[in-house]
Amino acid sequence: MSPALAACGSNDGPGLVRARPKLTHGVAVGDPRSDGALIWARSDQPATLVVETSATESFRDVKRFTGPLLTPESDGTGRVRVNGLPAGQVVHYRVHLEGDGGANSEPVTGVFRTAPTAAADINLVWSGDVAGQGFGINPDVGGMRVFKAMAARDPHLFLHSGDAIYADNAIKESVTLPDGRVWRNVTAEAKNAPAETLDQFRGNYAYNLTDDNYRAFNSTVAQVVQWDDHETTNNWSPGGTVAAEKGYRERSMDVLAARSWQAFHEWMPLETKEAVDGRLYRKISYGPLLDVFVLDMRAYKDANNANNGPAGSIFGAAQTRWLTEGLRTSTATWKIVAADLPLGVVVPDGKTAFEGPANAAPGAPSGRETEVAQVLSSIKANKVRNVVWLTADVHYTAAHRYAPERATFTDFDEFWEFVSGPLNAGAFGPNDLDPTFGPEAVFVHAPPAPNTSPLDLEFQHFGEVRIDGKTSELTVNLCDATGKVLFAKKLEPKR
Structure with missing residues (x-):
């Protein structure tokens, strides 16, 4: 039980009024559909989640949805799917909590857009890597300003590409930078040390949501969330062990991942039963112009030092089949693969191990590249058009064009991958490219020195995808945290 819930009590006794429940960390919207979305919230004491929706800000015509009882077992968190709403519309929603004896919380309001059922303009932003390398919420600069910059683009969707928290990074009161500047942090007990207990993992999510910019963004933009490694510990993979020198008492990555996984699903706006595997990977259909395939490249991967053999795992067999079949049968004009x-x-992990599919080995696909090759070959064989890959992880932004004429493996059609990040974390890069699938770095924006702080907003990044409802053209903008567009690429749909 978190301290916030443990401390709350019922003011029992004659003449005493029971305390009103409180929404502690704002509200959030997730996984929208054409008729609604998930609404997430957290209570400081046992209370029932209630959501009201309306077509207008005045809430004159209201639909009411009663969600679950929020209890300490889920750290006070919960969500309810609102449905039966009109497609392609702005929805105003109002959240409150109903406690015992008619004690209700103050309401919190927000807006989101339902997915369209006809061709329409779409605006999606994506990025990842929040509050890493010891850079937390800095009150001197107005907190996590990049979320305000993303909100200013008025997006319909936010694709959170992973590393939503840095559970393995403590947040200290200040960080002195190489040039003498000082980054100052808001601190919290859960961020005093790397997370090992369930409550510490929960506290990492709670910490990020004390930022005003992040909460405001959550209330107005529907999210599609993923996880990566720092939700658990750096470079984790199933069956792994945390190095002894890192000082963890619990060194089993599987144990840490189980606790991390629970906190992730409690604190993020997604529903496990809506995922294909009951965990994370899933498809979000957003009208006739867009399908988003949300991947889990962490829970099914093999060990980082096992990426050079004749075979390997990054998606796992079941997810590979799901992805290839989903792309083959998708009728949407554009298919975004969220990796x-x-x-x-x-992405090295030491001298001989690697984080992702790429293993710096030229020649035929090996290790985890073999599953990537299966997917790319299937796309070509089934004549799947207009597939774009979006990702984060490496803490810089880039546009990569993959083409068979440059590759050592050639059984695929040309495609683009766009990279963005970080969101309020140290900036790094750029990294080397593996030649197997012939990537070309058409554009790269990375800092001049590793671990450049978020004080330098030009090296904090997010990406934007705009799809024109009339022409079906897709434009990718790579932006910095001031909202400046650093690079743009327009892609014409192939029929």
């Missing part, structure tokens, strides 16, 4: 790790960027 939490880039395909051709070499």
Whole structure:
């Protein structure tokens, strides 16, 4: 039980009024459909989640949805899917909590857009990597300003590409930078050390949501969320062990991942039963112009030091089949594959191990590249058009064009991968590219020195995808945290 819930009590006794429940960390919207979306909230004490929706800000015509009882077992969190709403419309929603004896919370309001059922303009932003490398919420600069910059683009969707928290990074009161500047942090007990207990993992999500910009963004933009490694510990993979020198008492990555996984599903706006595997990977259909295939490249991967053999796992067999079949049967004009790790960027884990599919080995696909090759070959064989890959993870932004004429493996059609990040974390890069699938770095924006702080907003990044409802053209903008567009690429749909 978190401290917030443990401390709350019922003011029992004659003449005493029971305390009103409180929404502690704002509200959030997730996984929208044409008739609604998931609405998430958290209570400071046992209370029932209630959501009201309306077509207008005045809430004159209201639909009411009663959600679950929010209890300490889920750290006070919960969600309810609102449905039966009109497609392609702005929905105003109002959330409150109903406690015992008619004690209700103050309401919190927000807006979201339902997915369209006819061709319409679509605006999606994506990025990842929040509050990493010890850079937390800095009150001197107005908190996590990048979320305000993303909100200013008025997006319909936010694709969170992973590393939503840095459970393995403590947040200290200040960080002195190499040039003498000082980054100052808001601190919290759960961020005093790397997370090992369930409550510490929960506290990492709670910490990020004390930022005003993040909460405001959550209330107005529907999210599609993924996870990567820092939700658990750096570079984790199933069956792994945390190095002894990192000082963890619990060194089993599987144990840490189980606790992390629970906190992730409690604190993020997604529903496990709506995922294909009851965990994370799923398809979000957003009208006739867009399908988003949300991948889990963490839970099914093999060990980082096992990426050089004749075979390997990054998606797992079941997810590979799901992805190839889903792409083959998709009728949407554009298919975005939301990957939490880039395909051709070499991400080392020490001297001989690798994080993602790329293993810096030229020649035929090996290790995890074999599953990527299966997917790419299937796309070509089934004549699947207009597939774009979006990712984060490496803490810089880039546009990569993959083409068979440059590749050592050639059984695929040309495609683009766009990379963005970080969101309020240290900036790094750029990394080397693996030649197997022939990537070309058409554009790269990375800092001049590793671990450049978020004080330098030009090296904090998010990406934007705009689809024109009339022409079906897709434009990708790579932006910095001031909202400046650094690079743009327009893609014409192939019929």
